[in-house]
Amino acid sequence: MIRTLPAFLLALALLPYSIAHAQGASAPAAGGDSPAAAPDDTPAVDPDPPAAQQDSTDDGAYTRAALERDGFVAASEVREGDLVPGGPLLFAAYLVFFTLLLLYVLMLVRRQRAVATDLQGLQRRIEEVEDRLLVREESGG
Amino acid sequence: MTTPALTPRRADWLVALAAITMLAGALLMGLIFFYAPTEATMGVVQKIFYIHVPSAIAGYLGFILCCAASVWYLLRGDVRADVVARAAAEVGVLFCLGVLLTGPIWARKAWGTWWTGEPRLLLTLVLLLIFVAYILVRQFGGRSDLTRKICAVLAILGVADIPLIRYSVERWRGSHPQVITGEGAGITPEMQLVLTTSFITFALLFVTLLALRVRIGLAEEQADAAWRAVETADLRAEDLLDRSHP
Amino acid sequence: MTNVTAPRPGFWRLLLLLLRKDITVELRTREVLHTAGLFALVLMTLFSFAGFADRELAATTAPGVLWVAIAFLGALVFTRTFQRERENRAMDGLLLVPGILDALYTSKLLTNLLLLLTLQALLVPTLLLVFPLPVQPPILPLVALLLAGTLGLCALGTVLSAALAAVRMREVLLPLLLYPLAIPLLIAGVKGSATLFDPLAHAGHGDWLSLMIAFDALFLVLGRWLFGEAVDA
Numbered sequence A: 001m002i003r004t005l006p007a008f009l010l011a012l013a014l015l016p017y018s019i020a021h022a023q024g025a026s027a028p029a030a031g032g033d034s035p036a037a038a039p040d041d042t043p044a045v046d047p048d049p050p051a052a053q054q055d056s057t058d059d060g061a062y063t064r065a066a067l068e069r070d071g072f073v074a075a076s077e078v079r080e081g082d083l084v085p086g087g088p089l090l091f092a093a094y095l096v097f098f099t100l101l102l103l104y105v106l107m108l109v110r111r112q113r114a115v116a117t118d119l120q121g122l123q124r125r126i127e128e129v130e131d132r133l134l135v136r137e138e139s140g141g
Numbered sequence B: 001m002t003t004p005a006l007t008p009r010r011a012d013w014l015v016a017l018a019a020i021t022m023l024a025g026a027l028l029m030g031l032i033f034f035y036a037p038t039e040a041t042m043g044v045v046q047k048i049f050y051i052h053v054p055s056a057i058a059g060y061l062g063f064i065l066c067c068a069a070s071v072w073y074l075l076r077g078d079v080r081a082d083v084v085a086r087a088a089a090e091v092g093v094l095f096c097l098g099v100l101l102t103g104p105i106w107a108r109k110a111w112g113t114w115w116t117g118e119p120r121l122l123l124t125l126v127l128l129l130i131f132v133a134y135i136l137v138r139q140f141g142g143r144s145d146l147t148r149k150i151c152a153v154l155a156i157l158g159v160a161d162i163p164l165i166r167y168s169v170e171r172w173r174g175s176h177p178q179v180i181t182g183e184g185a186g187i188t189p190e191m192q193l194v195l196t197t198s199f200i201t202f203a204l205l206f207v208t209l210l211a212l213r214v215r216i217g218l219a220e221e222q223a224d225a226a227w228r229a230v231e232t233a234d235l236r237a238e239d240l241l242d243r244s245h246p
Numbered sequence C: 001m002t003n004v005t006a007p008r009p010g011f012w013r014l015l016l017l018l019l020r021k022d023i024t025v026e027l028r029t030r031e032v033l034h035t036a037g038l039f040a041l042v043l044m045t046l047f048s049f050a051g052f053a054d055r056e057l058a059a060t061t062a063p064g065v066l067w068v069a070i071a072f073l074g075a076l077v078f079t080r081t082f083q084r085e086r087e088n089r090a091m092d093g094l095l096l097v098p099g100i101l102d103a104l105y106t107s108k109l110l111t112n113l114l115l116l117l118t119l120q121a122l123l124v125p126t127l128l129l130v131f132p133l134p135v136q137p138p139i140l141p142l143v144a145l146l147l148a149g150t151l152g153l154c155a156l157g158t159v160l161s162a163a164l165a166a167v168r169m170r171e172v173l174l175p176l177l178l179y180p181l182a183i184p185l186l187i188a189g190v191k192g193s194a195t196l197f198d199p200l201a202h203a204g205h206g207d208w209l210s211l212m213i214a215f216d217a218l219f220l221v222l223g224r225w226l227f228g229e230a231v232d233a
Helices: A004-023 A033-041 A049-055 A058-068 A086-140 B012-035 B044-076 B079-110 B119-141 B145-160 B162-172 B189-244 C011-029 C031-049 C058-078 C083-096 C101-130 C139-164 C170-181 C183-197 C205-232
Strands: none
Touching (some): A086 B189, B044 B079, B079 B119, B079 B189, B119 B145, B119 B162, B145 B162, B145 C139, B145 C170, C031 C058, C058 C170, C139 C205, C183 C205
């Protein structure tokens, strides 16, 4: 079970990547990345577009428009005062978070394996001790 | 005469828990990126908030749990409490790292700088340093009773220090800027829904990681105890046999 | 204590004996005082070369330099606190004495405090000599800050050194743990003495002093409890 976790985390980490990259200011939207992450997550995701669209600000509309379209995003669509591009930062934050999680889970996997190996050694040792005791008992008794 | 194979038992509840956590994680990601409205001034970067704040709470929770388990260990000498303390410290450090790495990214957008002396950031940094040192002591000390006691001492000292560190870094900054005021006030119902989902998901994630780590820790302890038992049994048996057949 | 039926030695008697032992050993060897004293001088020289002792900067850097130096000296002193007891397992013998924990903790705390205060008697005048401060700091508040800060540092350092005495890499681990834990003290020390060194800084070392005293109280109580646990292991 623990072994499926890393793959899952990787898939989750790809989702913000595709979105953040698509939102990168005046950068070409990476349409190719979205399908890679989408199949894994779409079943669980229910965007509920009507509610979101009604409430969204201009920026939200921009975001949504940029998301739904393939190809380039015009610089004029970038909000004024948006000097620090948000997309790459958002992507970086989620990437960092998922990488940390992934690394920790990998560490747990490694520890789990180490315990399993230790248990195998222990079993061999138990059998060895048992055999020796049996031999002694037979020869002695 | 054969002994039953020593393989770790499957924990079905843990599988279920991990599966639920995964589903909640996928749902959360969907909510954050497709449902949560984009904030007016911060833009998309505001969405860091949904993992930053719950991580911070999970991190502190880990450290406080570590301290509580350490007190329990010192009072009762229960090795299981020590295993929990160790797991909680590790998970706490993980979330704390998450906070400290996503925090500067938020700060870059919000305040135009990667790092500020914001009191909460500083407190989290100091706690991270303390508990990373704790993990180092664990590594160098191995699984001995001495290490357990030392680490319990360290965890208690570290958590007892939290209010003092908090107060001193706030005073150090002079008038402390409470910059992140996104909590509570000025949060739309949609954001609130996503944030609540996020808290639940992080609680699940915390419990899952903790349970996985505790399970491994307990297995390690049991394996250690079994090794000791086997070796003592071997020595004693040999001793007895030698005495009966000089 | 040669007679088995002798009455239990009281706290004060044990404390006096232990203190006398530690101080005699230190006075005979001067192990800590000579090395750490020289280290303090080296530090001051280093900081003056690093440009911290410039005339314009002195008032703002001196408090930081002072407390960083105290923290360094503290780590130097604390790593040796239980070295002698761990060698030849003298600690096991000591722990056989009934009711020794209180006296042992207090004696080690006082020894550390004495050593650090002696070192500061060398450090502070050197600092004032090297750093051209605009005003002469008032003696009493400065001494109060140093005393309260050093007491807290020793309360923490004593329990940490007891805990780490048998751990590999303790020389590295002790500062790694000591400094983050002592951050409230260091901040209070730096900010408190800054108000004394700089005429322009608003007065208010009293707040910092009370923070230090709170730290001292907390870590003396916790230290005594956890010392028992750490030594007992």
